[in-house]
Amino acid sequence: MLGKCRYLEDLSLKIKGTEVDSSAFQSIEFSLPRSIKFLKLKPVLENNAIHLANRLRVSKSPSSSGFVLQFLSLLLDVISDRLLVAISKSLPLLAELHLEDRPDKEPSDDRDLTNDGLHFLGSCHFLTDLSLIRSRQNYQGSFKRINDMGMFVLAQTCTDLESVKLSGFSKVSDAGFASLLQSCQRLKKFEVRNAFLMSDLAFHDLIQAPCTLAEVRLLYCGLVTSETVKKLAFSRSLEVLDLCGCKSVADSCLGSISCLQRLTTLNLTGADITDSGLSVIGQGNTPISYLCLRGCKRLTDKGISFLLCGGGAIAQTLSALDLGYIPGISDNGILTIATFGREITELCIRNCFHVTDLALRALATKRWSQDRSKQLCRVDIFNCVGLSADALKLLRKPLFHGLHWIGIGKTHLTSNEDTMITEIQKERPWLTLCFHGCEMECHDGWQFHSP
Template sequence: MSLSAGCKGGGSSGGLLERLPNSIINEILVKVDLESLCSMACVSRTLHSSVSQTLFYISSIDLSAFSPDVQTLYFIISKFKYLNSVTVDCRHLNDSSVIDILGSHIQELNLLKCSPPSYQVLTSLGCKCPNLRLLVLELAGGDEMFQRRPLKFLKGCLCLEYLSVKIRGTEHDAKAFCSMEHFLPGTVKVLKLQPMLERDAIHLIRGLRDDTNFLETSTSFSIPLCPRSPSCALQHLTLALDVISDELIILIVNSLPLLVELDIEDRPSKEPSAPRDLTNRGLQSLCFCQHLTDLSVVRSRQNSPVSFKRINDMGMFLLSENCRGLQSVTLGGFSTVSDAGFSAILHSCQNLKKFEVRNASLLSDLAFHDISRAVCSLLEFRLLACNLITSEAVEKLASSKILEVLDLCGCRSVADGCLSYISCLNTLSTLNLKGADITDSGLAIIGRGNSPIACLCLSGCKRVTDKGIALLLDGGGMVSKTLSYLDLGYMPGISDRAILTISAEAQAVTELCIRYCFSVTDVSLKTLALEERYKGGSKLLRKLDLCNCLGLSAEAVGLLKKPSFRGLRWLGVGLTRLASKRDAFAEISRERRWLTVCFDGCEVGCHDGWQYHESDYSQS
């Protein structure tokens, strides 16, 4: 955007911009995102012409930040002639508009937030996109199309290397991938399916394996035989299942000799029985995956408080001893693994860049006692809902001087004592302290520090008040300059004063969450609206979550109209008085076709709730 600042009056023949060679201007513009390009086109005639030329030759477009209607999509797509990669939010598109995107030039296609497409759309994918290499489908559930007519269209995608199909719905939708083994192209290297039944996953993997390279036992488990020929191209496998079993893991090990990444999660509705559960044996079998670098094994507590009760420290010892090449490890729901088991992973995997543990009730500070000698390559560290973790462990973790992500979500015993160590991390970009026992004094330490934090979550930190936010942003440190995402949800001590401080001092915040902050009133919304009128395009709020802010009046909807909040792309007003003004929001959305208004109380962006929305007024 610096070009526009230096080119006032660029429309005149003597403007500075006109004297720059077109090759230099075009070289700059190809590195700019689409939204900024559209803004720059309004600065001068020269930039308008250059932007038009740039759009003509752009090969990739991402429209996931908003949900275009048919007319808007057609207008945008018509400006591009050489597209080979398209990402689009499909909530307000019909089948014909999706089909119009398709063609032999498309190599990468991401169709997000779709209602179940018709069979005609899927058939068109195979027929009209013979050169398709990447396909991502994110669908709302509740339709039996995949069960009646399986993914036969995949047979026409002879070049497909990356396939991700995510169905968001009920457990019934897990049957959608039945018999998929008959249609999956042999060229696929990356496969992501959600949700899926374990039995269907077993059929799928059996369909991919090389029958000459393993021996079946009487229990239907496979004994790996080495060496094995790489008969299957699959290298990355991601599955969300009803249950993870030894049989499935061992079958994966036998059938996919080139496997580099395994991401597998289950969501059992009750505690699995012994024959259908994951044990030390299944975990140990992963040692035969000679190329494995990324491993994620998670038992989700989404449906009930279940865990991998048949895996203990011995399973972790065997895994760590035989999989020393792991660079990314995510482990969730291992309730019977202690400090010794988790520590073994950290000390054995010397190239570890990411380590994440979720819901580990026995994990304590002792696991990180001498971590400074064990791991020096860590970039991302996440400990989620590990209740025995305290500030002492975080002090040890901060010894990794190249740490970029530190996520302590739900670690309620983490307090101010460790924040001085965190504030010295010169590479830290993401910090999640959700539910931690920090205070205003702790935020003052971060506010004076050198950490270039862009994403900060303080949700549920009940001892933090307006004063703490002021100390965070007025401390003279890096955070006031770098912060772009701030989550202050579920904090009773946050009021209009904190929002005033954010508006005045946070130079780059574009996403703000203040859900369930009951002391926030119309004054906050007015403050944000007035401040935005004086900000540049890159500093405008893009997402604002006001869910259950009971202090807001219904009349505050007027503050959301033009010219205020001109950069807003997503707005959450669920459980507020604002939500009663549906007609007003319909008018706002007609003026701003890029704006999505959520009345359903979703988290920022509606990533996991859009499929349940009865309606919204974006694009209406």
């Protein structure tokens, strides 16, 4: 197939399944057209990836007949120094490099990524986007052979980076991460996940130099507090702020967030915020379109009222709201959303046990109650045990006009007769009914459900 695509520039291949043969792409390099600029393979073995990189060795000039690969994304069994050596020597024209591994045990010294391996990335002089991820899916491990020295080397050799995504660097401290923020003057996107030694000190000097950051994601960095958020707020260009799992973030920084004029995405999953904190955001000028408050256990229905009825910008801009796993959310909060959340098209209330049929009916008739209200397109009610089996009728026409996806797993809606579900599917062939607890948008063909 590939041998006949002589001018193909973009290729993404993914083998579906949980247990797959990672050597399936072993001979793909023999068929790749030289026009390939974007290549994404999942999964692939480290040895085969090294062999592939060597076969794709490019000439120094983009106008030559050699490969001109500019984007490479691989899901591997392990990321090693040998792999980075092969990539940096063979693909000097790379602008974007995304590597993720999923080892099932601790890699040996000769098959792991170390400080020395990061040094070779300096040979990729066009590199602007770098992603290095050690997944915890198969093994709760990290890049234990990389410390601050490795980050110092990376910061000094790749100063043109505009996007950095790092996960699993458990031995890197504030000094290492701070070196990236200070040396990469063009940095716009900065994401760090599972950095157990990162604290507020990593961002201490952020206010002393012009900050170009537009997207910051600090996921499950337990030592990060509200002080970091206050410093990040000095970046007036900030559009995305993701603090998922940063449990020490509290109300004290929400005043700084409410002043960000460009912020459209805010994730406060698990944060220690209260209804009073939401009132600050509800009165601010921040044009947030996506807000995630999942697992913020101190929030109640009153906070939702403060958020949408505070007279601020968010009432006019909020289109996606996640209130999952909040015990204080009940019908009253959902009724507030149905009445005042005019722009909301995506709503997640999974594991909200006090939501009943009354709330779901209010959402189902949202379009008719307000002429200016937008239709709900995606709703997640997974494990909302307060809903009865009769609530399934609310998915029939003409209610929920415009609905494309709804997650109803572990609710009484799944206990109803199969005939009604069949009728709903016939009436709305475009509607995805998810029974398996997936997050929104699981109909892309790559989601595997248990029988």
